[in-house]
Amino acid sequence: MEKLVIRGGKPLNGSVVISGMKNAALGIIFGCLLVKDKITLEDLPLISDVKLSLDILRRMGGEVTENEDGSVVIDCTNAVGGISPCDLVKKMRASYYLLGAELGRFGRAKVGRSGGCDFGSRPIDQHIKGFEALGGVVTVSDDYIRIEAENGIRGNELFFDVITVGGTINMLLASVLAEGTTVIENAAKEPHIVDVANFLNTCGAVITGAGTDTIKIKGVKELHGCTYAIVPDMIEAGTYMIAAAATRGCLRIENVIPKHLESITAKLVEMGVSVDEFDDAIVVSAPDPLRHINLKTLPYPGYPTDMQPQICALLAISEGTSHLIEGVIENRFRYVEELRRLGASIDVNGKTATINGVSGLHGARVRAVDLRAGAAMVIAGLASDGVTEIEDIHHIERGYHDIVGKLKKVGADIEKVEIQTL
Numbered sequence: 001m002e003k004l005v006i007r008g009g010k011p012l013n014g015s016v017v018i019s020g021m022k023n024a025a026l027g028i029i030f031g032c033l034l035v036k037d038k039i040t041l042e043d044l045p046l047i048s049d050v051k052l053s054l055d056i057l058r059r060m061g062g063e064v065t066e067n068e069d070g071s072v073v074i075d076c077t078n079a080v081g082g083i084s085p086c087d088l089v090k091k092m093r094a095s096y097y098l099l100g101a102e103l104g105r106f107g108r109a110k111v112g113r114s115g116g117c118d119f120g121s122r123p124i125d126q127h128i129k130g131f132e133a134l135g136g137v138v139t140v141s142d143d144y145i146r147i148e149a150e151n152g153i154r155g156n157e158l159f160f161d162v163i164t165v166g167g168t169i170n171m172l173l174a175s176v177l178a179e180g181t182t183v184i185e186n187a188a189k190e191p192h193i194v195d196v197a198n199f200l201n202t203c204g205a206v207i208t209g210a211g212t213d214t215i216k217i218k219g220v221k222e223l224h225g226c227t228y229a230i231v232p233d234m235i236e237a238g239t240y241m242i243a244a245a246a247t248r249g250c251l252r253i254e255n256v257i258p259k260h261l262e263s264i265t266a267k268l269v270e271m272g273v274s275v276d277e278f279d280d281a282i283v284v285s286a287p288d289p290l291r292h293i294n295l296k297t298l299p300y301p302g303y304p305t306d307m308q309p310q311i312c313a314l315l316a317i318s319e320g321t322s323h324l325i326e327g328v329i330e331n332r333f334r335y336v337e338e339l340r341r342l343g344a345s346i347d348v349n350g351k352t353a354t355i356n357g358v359s360g361l362h363g364a365r366v367r368a369v370d371l372r373a374g375a376a377m378v379i380a381g382l383a384s385d386g387v388t389e390i391e392d393i394h395h396i397e398r399g400y401h402d403i404v405g406k407l408k409k410v411g412a413d414i415e416k417v418e419i420q421t422l
């Protein structure tokens with residue numbers, strides 16, 4: 001087991017390069033199951049969720065070659081459905097994309113129950129509603145979810161009761177090879193939805209409207225191989241923006257699409273942070289002190305829920321009282337207890353956190369309770385006086401490639417060390 005040790009109080013200065021987007025890469029990797037041809041993926045983030053996804057495809061008979069230059073060649077021509085390894089599938093929620101990909105390719109699916117960040121229930125009723133709309137008969141048991149489509153998958157119209165990223169991506173995967181046209185209403189509009197749609201279109205799919213709340217998918221007979229570069233990770237970029245502000249440094253963040261960061265930029269500017277935008281980079285710096293704000297997380301283009309813990313850490317050391325409402329994911333304030341160990345003054349009541357800014361935080365031993373909570377612990381540790389130790393860092397490594405190396409390069413005093421077990 002390893003932990004991060006951070007000696008805080010040092011401003012971050014210099015430049016970081018953002019990796020490919022985790023939440024696009026996972027949908028695209030499982031989407032390769034739909035293609036009986038070679039696909040080369042570039043700019044895949046070298047994070048544990050990506051490595052896990054590639055291993056799942058390997059265990060299904062997919063050929064996966066990782067090249068020296070970081071690109072990955074995937075060929076699922078000989079992949080077999082219904083045999084994904086439960087021991088790997090249960091480690092990650094995005095494994096549920098196997099349902100859509102297997103249904104789309106084989107007309108049936110059998111996948112073990114998936115896992116991922118523990119926010120509580122995380123239902124998939126809308127995914128099931130979508131699969132049934134396409135002609136699938138879904139059976140959910142304790143261990144597996146099975147889908148059978150005896151008469152094949154047929155396009156249909158579907159209105160999502162809830163805006164769901166995973167449900168929207170699963171419907172894209174399940175319908176691209178369907179007989180006829182599928183229309184998804186009330187679809188999620190995140191940039192990762194657009195990236196998965198762009199990837200499938202590069203393979204010969206006919207998808208229009210991705211990025212809007214109505215997506216149309218005209219089923220095609222088959223898909224062909226391609227080379228595709230994953231879009232930059234807006235959540236990784238936002239995390240470094242907030243780390244720069246929290247340490248009162250000045251960071252140039254490279255390989256970003258500023259448009260994807262608009263809601264994050266808007267709230268940081270409201271706090272007094274300065275953000276300069278360039279074609280594929282942004283420069284972030286912050287004066288002392290920063291102002292309090294009120295914020296509610298919303299589906300894109302609103303402020304992202306995956307950036308909620310990170311801005312909470314920043315508001316904890318900003319002037320005045322802020323109100324942070326979690327409008328998307330249930331039970332996403334479990335990390336607040338860990339921030340309190342560092343000296344934060346935060347009250348949580350249901351979906352609202354009331355954050356009373358303090359003049360500074362002090363080092364302590366904390367845990368990463370989930371992926372983005374772990375990122376918030378890193379931000380708070382970088383801004384704290386003294387030493388912060390963060391355990392359970394496997395959560396952080398699911399979504400941030402080389403976070404220690406990237407932070408060290410811009411002046412952070414951060415190490416990953418082995419936890420001495422007695």
Ligand code: EPZ
Binds near residue numbers: 122163164167329
């Ligand atoms: C994706 O999760 C992301 N994960 C999450 O990022 C992100 O927090 C979330 O989207 C919201 O943006 C991946 O892309 C792998 P949802 P997902 O379906 O698809 C409810 C990270 O940090 N809902 O958009 O599971 C659900 O309970 C991770 O990278 C239903 O009610 O999220 C939630 O309240 C954490 N029924 C809301 O919708 C359903 O069938 C949004 O969930 C599906 C969802």
